[in-house]
Amino acid sequence: MDLVYLILQVIINGILIGGVYALIAVGLSLIWGVMEIVNFAHGDYLMAAAFFSFIFWSYMGLDPLISLPLVVVIFLFIGFGTQKFVMKRLIDSPTLITIAATFALSLIIRYGFFVVFKPDYRVIRDPLLQGSLHISSISIPIAKMVTLLIAIITMILLFSFLKYTKKGRAIRATAQDREVAKSLGVNVEQIFLITWGLGIACVGIAGAMLSTFYYVFPLMGVTFVLIAFASVTLGGFGSVHGAIFGGLAIGLIQQFGGTFVSPALKDVFVFGVFILVLIFKPKGFFGKY
Amino acid sequence: MYSYYIRGKLKKNVIQVNDGDVKMKKEWKRISFFLMTIMLASTLSGCIGEKEETPAPTTPAPVEDIKIGCIWPLTGDLAAYGAANKRALELAVEIINNKYPDLNLPLAASEGLPNLGGAKIKLIWGDSRGTPEEGRSAAEYLIINEEVVALLGCYQSAVTETASLPAETYGVPFLNPDSSSPTLTERGYKWFWRCTPKAIDWTRNALEFYTDINEKFDANLHTYGIFNEDTLWGVESGDWLEYWADEFGFEVIERVQYPHETPDLSAEVLRMKQANPDLVHIAGYISDSILYVKTMKENNWLPKMVMSGEMIQMSDFLDALGDDGNYFCLTILFPQDLVTTKALTVKLNEMMDERYGKTFDDPSARAFTGLFVLADAINRAGSTDPAKINAAFAETNIPGEKMILPWAAIQFDEKHQLKAGGYVIQQIQDGEYYTVWPWELATRDIIWPMPSWDER
Numbered sequence: 001m002d003l004v005y006l007i008l009q010v011i012i013n014g015i016l017i018g019g020v021y022a023l024i025a026v027g028l029s030l031i032w033g034v035m036e037i038v039n040f041a042h043g044d045y046l047m048a049a050a051f052f053s054f055i056f057w058s059y060m061g062l063d064p065l066i067s068l069p070l071v072v073v074i075f076l077f078i079g080f081g082t083q084k085f086v087m088k089r090l091i092d093s094p095t096l097i098t099i100a101a102t103f104a105l106s107l108i109i110r111y112g113f114f115v116v117f118k119p120d121y122r123v124i125r126d127p128l129l130q131g132s133l134h135i136s137s138i139s140i141p142i143a144k145m146v147t148l149l150i151a152i153i154t155m156i157l158l159f160s161f162l163k164y165t166k167k168g169r170a171i172r173a174t175a176q177d178r179e180v181a182k183s184l185g186v187n188v189e190q191i192f193l194i195t196w197g198l199g200i201a202c203v204g205i206a207g208a209m210l211s212t213f214y215y216v217f218p219l220m221g222v223t224f225v226l227i228a229f230a231s232v233t234l235g236g237f238g239s240v241h242g243a244i245f246g247g248l249a250i251g252l253i254q255q256f257g258g259t260f261v262s263p264a265l266k267d268v269f270v271f272g273v274f275i276l277v278l279i280f281k282p283k284g285f286f287g288k289y
Numbered sequence: 290m291y292s293y294y295i296r297g298k299l300k301k302n303v304i305q306v307n308d309g310d311v312k313m314k315k316e317w318k319r320i321s322f323f324l325m326t327i328m329l330a331s332t333l334s335g336c337i338g339e340k341e342e343t344p345a346p347t348t349p350a351p352v353e354d355i356k357i358g359c360i361w362p363l364t365g366d367l368a369a370y371g372a373a374n375k376r377a378l379e380l381a382v383e384i385i386n387n388k389y390p391d392l393n394l395p396l397a398a399s400e401g402l403p404n405l406g407g408a409k410i411k412l413i414w415g416d417s418r419g420t421p422e423e424g425r426s427a428a429e430y431l432i433i434n435e436e437v438v439a440l441l442g443c444y445q446s447a448v449t450e451t452a453s454l455p456a457e458t459y460g461v462p463f464l465n466p467d468s469s470s471p472t473l474t475e476r477g478y479k480w481f482w483r484c485t486p487k488a489i490d491w492t493r494n495a496l497e498f499y500t501d502i503n504e505k506f507d508a509n510l511h512t513y514g515i516f517n518e519d520t521l522w523g524v525e526s527g528d529w530l531e532y533w534a535d536e537f538g539f540e541v542i543e544r545v546q547y548p549h550e551t552p553d554l555s556a557e558v559l560r561m562k563q564a565n566p567d568l569v570h571i572a573g574y575i576s577d578s579i580l581y582v583k584t585m586k587e588n589n590w591l592p593k594m595v596m597s598g599e600m601i602q603m604s605d606f607l608d609a610l611g612d613d614g615n616y617f618c619l620t621i622l623f624p625q626d627l628v629t630t631k632a633l634t635v636k637l638n639e640m641m642d643e644r645y646g647k648t649f650d651d652p653s654a655r656a657f658t659g660l661f662v663l664a665d666a667i668n669r670a671g672s673t674d675p676a677k678i679n680a681a682f683a684e685t686n687i688p689g690e691k692m693i694l695p696w697a698a699i700q701f702d703e704k705h706q707l708k709a710g711g712y713v714i715q716q717i718q719d720g721e722y723y724t725v726w727p728w729e730l731a732t733r734d735i736i737w738p739m740p741s742w743d744e745r
Contacts, residue, residue, distance in 0.1 A: 006563065013555040111364070119368030121579055123609035132587050141587040213587075214552075215579050215609055219366050223552040258556025264519055264546040266556060 005137050010255045012140055018251020019148035023206040024224055025231035025243035026155065027199035033238025034175045034195040037087065037098045041106035042228060043221025045200050048109055049075055049207025050216045054122055057211075063128045064212050065146070068205065075204025076197045083196035091192065114218040122216040129212050143213040154205055155244055158198065162240070171195060175238060230274050236287025245285055249273075354411040355402065355667060357660070358431030360442030360452050365419035366550055366576055369605055370444050370652050374467075376645045377653035378412060378441075380637070381660040385410050393633050393691055395665045402664065404671040410664055413437055417448045424448035428455045428463075438673045439464065441659055444652065446470030446522035453481045462666075462678045466659025467652055470525045474706040480675070482682050482705040484662050485655055486712065488522070491620040492529035494712040495596055496537040498618075498726045499568060502594075505728075506737055510593065513539045514566035516557060516581065518549040518573045526572035526598075542566050549574070558584040565590075571597040579609050586613060586742055593738035594618055596714075599651035607720055615720065616739035620712045623651040624724045626732045627713070628695050637693055654693050662687065662699055 028042045049071055056067035064071075086105065090098050129143035162168035173181040174191045182188050214220065231250055235242025250270050257269035277284060359378060361371035386409045389397040401407035413435045415427030424443050431437045432455055439462040443449045449468040456463035463481050465473065469488040473481065502508050513534045517527035527544055534541050543564035545557045558581065561569060569592045571578055578601050585591055596618040600606075602625075607614045625648075628634040637657075638648040649657065666685060670677035687699040700708045714726035716735055723733035 006559075009559060010556070013559065017553045017555065114364065114368070119364075119372055121369065121576060121605040121609050123579065123583075125611045132589060134589060139588045144587075213583065215576065217366065217576065219364075219368075222366075223550050227552065254553065255556050258547075259559050262546070263551075263557045263560065264548065267548055267551070 002137075006259070009138050010259050011252065012138065013259075014252035014255035015248060016141070016144040016148055016251070017254070018248035019151040020144075020206060020210060020247075021224070021227050021231050021250055022244040022247025023147075023151040023154060023209075024203055024228040025235070025247045026158065026240055027202035027206075028225075028228050029232045029235070029238060029240055029243035030158075030195055030202070031199040032232065033240070034171055035087075035091065035192055036095075038095075038102065039199070040099060040102040041109060042203055043223075043225025044106045044109035044113075045075065045078070045203045045221070046207040046210070046224055047113065047216075047218060047221035048078075049204040050211040050214070050220060051113055051117065051207075051218075052204075053208040053211040054124060054216045057124050057127075064124060064208050065128050068150075068208050071204050071208040072201050075207075076201040078204075079197035079200030080193055082200065083193045087196065088189070088192070110218055110221070117218060119218060124211055124216070127212045141213065143209075147209040147212070150205060150209055154202060155240075158202070158240065161198075167191075167194060227270075230270060232284075233274060234277055234284055236284025239284070239286035242284055242286030354409050355405065355664075355673060356411050356413050356435055356437045357663065358415055358428070358435060358437035358440045358442075359412050360415040360417050360424055360427045360431070360440065360448070361444055361656075362419040362448075363414065363416040365417075367419040367445065367574060369575065369603060370600075371416075373603070373647070373650060373653040374444070374656035375414070376641065376647065377649065377657040378660055380641060380644065381657050382410050382412055385661070385664050392636065395661050395687060395691055396668060402668040404668045405673075410660075415442075417443050417445070417452065419445065419448070421445075421447045421451040424452035425454060428452040432456065432459050432461050437461065438667065438675075439663055439678060441466065441656075441663055444468060445520065446473060446525070447520040449473055450521055453478065456480050460675050462663075462675055462682065464659055464663045464666075464682075466662070467655040468522065470521050471529070472521070472525060474704045478705070480679060482701060484659055484699055484701075484707045486622070486707060486710045488526045488529050490710070491598065491712045492526060493533050494714065495530070495570060495620055496533040496539065498714045499539065499594075500537050501726065501728070502735075502737060508567075508593070508737070510567045511538075511540055512542045512564075512566040512568070514543040514545070514561050514564055514569040514592065515541060516545045516547065516561065516569065516571045516573060516577075518577060519546050520549055523549070523572045530570055530572065539568075547573075547577075549577070551577075554580050554584045555587075557581075558588055558590070562588055562590045565592070567593050569595045571595065573597070573600075575600040575603055575605055579606060582610055582613055582617070589742055591739060591741055595739065596620065599623070601717075602650050602715075602722060603652075604647070604650070607717070612720070612745070615717050615745070616736055618714055618716045618725070618735075619722075621651055621715050621722075622710065622712055623649065623654040623694060624713050624715055625650075625722055626715075627724050627730060628654075628693070631693075631695070633690070634693050649693065658692050658694050658699070661692065 024046055028039055031037055031039050052071050053064040053067055056062040090101050129146050131142055133140040162172055170186045171191050173186055174188055227250055231246030232243050234249055235246030253269050253273055254266045258266035361374050362368055363371040385396045386401055388400050401409045413431055415431050417424035417427055440456050441464050443452050444467050446468040449465050453463045457478050457480050465483045467485055471487045471489050474483050499510055503510050515527050515530050517523040531541050543561055545560055547557045571581055578597050599621045601619050602621060641648050666678055666681040670681040685699055685701055689697045696710045702708050713724050713730055715722045716725045725731050725735040
């Protein structure tokens with residue numbers, strides 16, 4: 001493969017996996033931005049969504065692409081439920097309490113699936129999205145390409161919602177200053193509910209799409225959520241734009257570092273950049289604070 | 290330590306709030322977020338410990354039970370191995386503790402350990418969670434709190450390395466049935482024994498196989514690529530593959546060392562595709578192997594042959610990949626197609642299937658064998674005195690017909706390493722595993738080279 005094609009392939013690989021990271025990170029950033037809650041269970045919601053897709057495929061023969069709307073709706077309500085039954089009572093609690101709560105949720109979800117589904121690796125076989133597009137010597141995996149497209153559509157919809165709808169503006173107002181938003185008549189509790197719903201629905205989309213090209217396993221969320229946290233840090237806390245930027249940047253750093261230097265060091269590059277951002281741009285690239 | 294840190298952070302947060310400095314509060318929150326992200330890797334890697342005991346025998350034990358500490362990854366991303374080994378060991382305990390005169394296994398004909406007044410074996414489980422730190426903690430817990438007579442485990446070489454340290458310190462015999470890092474028996478430990486071959490053996494067998502392929506097919510294979518994960522086992526396996534490749538006249542043109550548990554292997558496969566060697570070896574665990582196959586398919590690339598280890602014999606591999614798993618080769622100690630000609634193995638497979646709906650695979654067969662080797666040593670020692678058990682290990686001589694594995698015998702050398710035990714090469718054809726090398730043991734001819742993705 002010529003160097004030009006190789007670089008193009010690396011960029012494509014970086015953007016494709018970066019899109020997945022971005023989609024996972026968006027939900028995390030949204031919840032943090034509005035409520036200042038670090039959702040330690042984020043990766044486990046991702047895993048649960050992949051399992052839901054697997055279950056729909058396994059028991060009902062529904063391809064993950066077909067069952068995607070169902071998974072999104074289910075996870076929207078799971079997000080509502082998380083806020084209503086768990087986080088609502090903790091919203092004004094110290095950070096430690098919310099961390100402990102999401103950590104507990106993480107363990108309950110992870111080991112709940114672990115017990116029910118056993119530590120077996122599962123893959124959705126013969127999905128609608130399979131194979132690759134081959135252009136010259138460049139390969140573009142169709143499942144990852146469609147995942148990126150869906151991630152882009154999701155982000156456009158999310159931006160539009162946040163920017164142009166009344167509820168979206170209320171979410172942004174709450175993120176800026178909860179007390180002022182409340183004094184202006186914003187129903188903050190409802191905003192929290194919507195934010196959890198949207199955040200978990202986003203990670204639900206990521207999990208469902210991930211199941212088309214990744215194995216489904218009770219601990220699969222752990223590896224991805226670490227990257228999602230780094231993405232949020234790079235992009236800036238509370239910034240949805242930032243999370244997308246961070247996800248894509250990490251995807252590209254991993255691919256360039258892994259391909260041209262050493263795969264053993266690809267995460268070293270990611271967390272090296274992470275440290276540099278901490279030092280020189282502590283707010284991240286699009287952070288509020 | 291973690292909780293102390295959080296508590297300290299919270300206090301600082303409160304102080305800042307009391308001072309009315311909201312900006313500083315945000316700053317602390319941001320810093321805590323950064324640090325939490327960094328700590329996430331260690332804190333989320335598995336958080337449920339398991340200290341489960343096997344069910345007590347239905348009849349009262351005539352003497353005190355013999356407690357054996359078992360350390361395997363019961364949670365974490367390698368929990369599938371731990372689960373398989375747990376099933377196998379539970380069956381082994383049942384056979385040792387009860388009478389199974391029709392099974393030609395050590396101690397099967399008697400109830401318990403006859404030289405210790407029929408004492409029963411009792412397993413105490415420790416969860417390594419797949420990490421060396423947890424493995425060591427589990428070993429310490431089992432030795433100090435549970436006062437186990439001996440330890441058994443731990444599959445991953447890196448975990449076995451650390452878990453055997455407290456055993457050496459406290460003078461407790463440690464038997465390893467399933468880690469292949471050569472370093473483990475080169476440390477000169479007094480209490481550490483290993484009843485499985487080393488990476489030196491299977492890596493040499495792989496290169497001998499390719500030398501034979503060159504002769505048989507005039508294949509002109511020369512270039513070699515290695516994927517190895519970055520823990521002790523992967524790194525040493527990669528080193529030995531390089532060593533033997535050089536010895537047998539092959540050239541390693543690409544060696545890709547990658548982080549274990551990485552979510553994406555595109556860069557790794559792209560590097561290998563760029564180098565385009567004739568042969569590729571994957572020294573990685575099952576999740577990596579599944580991901581490599583999928584990523585190679587995405588890139589529409591395959592060398593003339595890809596080989597992996599016994600991990601792809603686990604049912605998860607073909608369950609996950611289906612037909613895409615065909616034509617891959619593996620080095621293996623427990624070739625199902627050969628060992629099922631042995632009546633003992635057939636019977637044990639039936640018993641496993643009846644109880645758990647699964648049969649033996651390579652790791653579980655090795656763990657199963659390990660418990661019989663350990664129980665045999667304790668019984669011959671006639672005591673739970675560690676020195677006597679250690680002395681009994683040195684005299685171990687279990688003949689091939691008395692074990693599930695297809696070896697001539699189990700004996701230890703002066704370094705406490707299994708003396709003999711050979712690998713065969715299998716190839717997956719039509720969703721089944723067939724022995725293809727050594728040629729004289731082959732149950733099917735090898736399909737050479739492996740068909741490209743387009744030809745399938």
